[in-house]
Amino acid sequence: MSVVKINAITVPKERQERFEERFRGRAGAVESTPGFEWFELLRPQEGTDQYLVYTRWADEAAYEAWQSSQDFDRAHSGGGDTLAPAAASSSHLWSYEVIEYAGPKVNQDNQA
């Protein structure tokens, strides 16, 4: 079963625009990583002020390999930017195992 790794990041108000901009210009290397399955950047709306970086992987080893790769370092070095991991005000890594999942049913009528 897949594993989900969520990085929960608190970004001060005055840095949020820059933070989102950084993600718009992100490396995009993660898409080509073996075992990578999904990525989403979630902007907080209500009940929290944490951004979530949601990632899903084929297994723990796939995530570990990416996390210790140059691609990860490159995406996170930040060139001295205050948004680089080391300078983040707060971030937490949450790990999950996917035990059930579902997507929408395919509508057979619409198929040729």
Ligand code: HEM
């Ligand atoms: C330690 C605190 C962290 C901070 C502050 C942080 C922040 C960021 C920022 C600002 C970017 C945009 C890329 C750029 O600026 O060049 C980025 C990319 C990314 N981060 Fe993090 N990150 C952290 C750790 C992590 C961790 C532990 C994960 C694992 C779930 C993760 C997942 C990602 C992914 C998937 C991308 C996109 C990489 C790509 O496009 O190849 N981050 N992160």
